[in-house]
Amino acid sequence: MDTPKIQAEWLEGTPDSAKDYIEGRRLDEVECIISDLPGIARGKAVPAKKFARQSFFHLPDSIFYQTITGGWGEAAGDGGFIEKDMVLKPDWSTTTAAPWTGDWTLQVIHDAYDTNGDPIPYSPRNVLKRVVDLYRAKGWEPVVAPEMEFYLVARNIDPAKAIEPMMGRSGRPAAARQAYSMTAVDEFGPVIDDIYDFAEAQGFEIDGITQEGGAGQLEINLLHGDPVELADQVFYFKRLIREAALRHNCYATFMAKPIGDEPGSAMHIHHSILDIETGENIFSGPQGGDTDAFYHFIAGLQNHLPSAIAVLAPYVNSYRRYVRDHAAPINLEWARDNRTTGIRIPISSPKARRVENRLAGMDCNPYLGIAASLACGYLGLLEKERPDAQFKGDAYEGEEDIPRILGGALDLFDESEALHEVLGPEFARVYSIVKRTEYEEFLGVISPWEREHLLLNV
Template sequence: MKTDWMDTLPEAASAYLENRRLDEVECIVSDLPGIARGKAVPASKFARQDYFHLPDSIFYQTITGDWGEAAGEEGFIERDMILKPDMDTATAAPWTGDWTLQVIHDAYDRNGKPIEYAPRNVLKRVVDLYHKQGWEPVVAPEMEFYLVARNLDPAKKIEPMMGRSGRPAAARQAYSMTAVDEFGPVIDDIYDFAEAQGFEIDGITQEGGAGQLEINLQHGDPVKLADEVFYFKRLIREAALRHDCFATFMAKPIAEEPGSAMHIHHSVLDREDGRNIFSGPQGGDTDAFFHFIAGMQHHLPAAIAVLAPYVNSYRRYVRDNAAPINLEWGRDNRTTGIRVPLSSPASRRVENRLAGMDCNPYLGIAVSLACGYLGLMEEKRPEKQWKGDAYDGEEELPREMGAALDLFDASEALHSVLGPEFARVYSIVKRTEYEEFLGVISPWEREHLLLNV
């Protein structure tokens, strides 16, 4: 039984509950798609429980609610997992009608061993590999998303939301403050919810798409940042619903508009002295910096199935449309898949621009760090830096889910970092989704093939 657990809550959670009576605690865990699964329990019951149970089948579930046949030799018996709270993640759910906290839980089997295919455990495994080498990985995710008109008909095209002016959100207004003002009431709620949850937003900008926004988060610990992105997706959706619109994190929700990415910035610190291992004593690039980039170039093709986890994800990789089409790297060059932003030597970092906002944040950050880790261990050199427009180069990325999964399945190196059991389960679940998609006849096929072929 937890004792005095309310006295050790994070500062923001304590402030949220000051002079208020806590009604409910949402005990949650991320599944493979990144959906929050769990139970809502009265606060009095949460105070008495050290853990709760969920069946392991939640990690075999697809985005459509179907299940992949990933249960293993014992069959689909839905064994109970033990879900233990990480109280450092306790945070408000400020959109609820009563006083509610959310707490992220970690998944273990009955012997106390972490469930290998639980996304948060996958990320922890990768971070631990860095720690064993004396390194501290640091990440900073950028979240792109669209605010769109409410859409209750899957056959209807997604449209931009109506702005404060009464006009639909306009495209091609990147970095426009007037465009940001159009979404003012939604953004106000996002800021209020984030403050209540103790999250620091580094900035909100208008992106190039109609109703497309970007939120930047402060750099920090990969698990903590993945927790925040996991929480933020729900927070943003709730803020949008208050204003008669939807927030969507689809990679490509509107055909004519740019896709939404989760760009991931990486740096690696020496755990003893805090030095950025990408910068030398005189401030120059180190071998480790180039090894990290080489790891990304060599292993990202196999990681695409995790960074672009749905059939829609591959619609984002379009030449000259704000998303990379290859694995070139360059300095201060947003056309490359791997970018080195302008920075001081102490802040030197490598940005992965391939991840879509539709990826699970735990898995997206884990697989991106895994590519860099393999590069550091293999000590290879990257290809020559790309100068100029990388869209002039060759396309190097898989263009559909099946090809990406074939590359993922063949990568023993990536499996060794992420965990073989995770790789097995992930592939089965994703192939189940893909097969389901292939069974659907699209409007394009009915329009152009029905009477013409």
């Protein structure tokens, strides 16, 4: 069987955008990828001819025990750290172009199973699938729409050097406090053009790009849809945006707080829930009013988000974003059309009524961030409690009730059996071990601030 025929056979089950990308061309390579806990793409690059003949490949389960620094958490369990092989199977619906490569390459996201065919419980995509399945078992279809904030910054190869804004088309560094400025967006025109081109080649639809309040900070909005599909898109977009930036001698960073005196970067998550039988939004009643389910969902966020913060804000840097009067929430108040609250109800028609979680940082793994946010709302729908009264005014004047350090957030996460049952107890065990390992690594580092102010003064 010749290569073009093999290629045509396996491509039959892939999206049209993937077929269009390589139409009339010989596919060179396929990247078989999966998200680890931080959201880094792990996997193998396989020659197209070989990929066409394989239905799965193997990676060791240890990729889920690895910290962001490359260390390892002791999370292997009773069997010991033997790096068992997982079976990675392609989800053909995720096949998409890798348009920044020098040859004709496609990417395919894979799902992780053990040798018995059971899903690996701490694989982030499997965690999100688990939560979505819990909703569907109740007759509900969750719908989400993520917003991605990020910075375009000057190249930085020295970790001791402060991060600086990128140089714009005008020859000046990107300016701060220019939210929604079209002139500011134009400064990054060449990068944005490549982002649009890459997204089009990958079959992704961008709902809009705006300038945010930070110097070189942009936001991309995605259309609402299935949680797993949207998490796949964010996973792909992070790589896409980084590659576009590198073409123009700058970096794209998704750190929650890359520049000390600038706003942090969030991944705001909008949620609505449809009744599977009727297709109607369960947050709106027959006459368009708020339903009990709407209030129960909000109460679930208020009651359980403190325990989920360690997933939504997964690094020590994440907690630098929660600063009073600095474009990020400091509490769990809710209100309509109020961007100072952690839980916001945007202006919408009854059919589009949704709840926005503004706590997640852009540094979180999109699968885990969306899973944790949905898990809190799911628990609220089961517990049927009412939220606190709607907040009136500036929520920055309210009390803080978000953990300020990763260690405290992990303590709350470890204590929440209810959240563990939704996300999966084995995931909760592995996640906590890996994150505590990272935290201990950080605590072993002496910072420049300590050397400057403590070395000779205490």
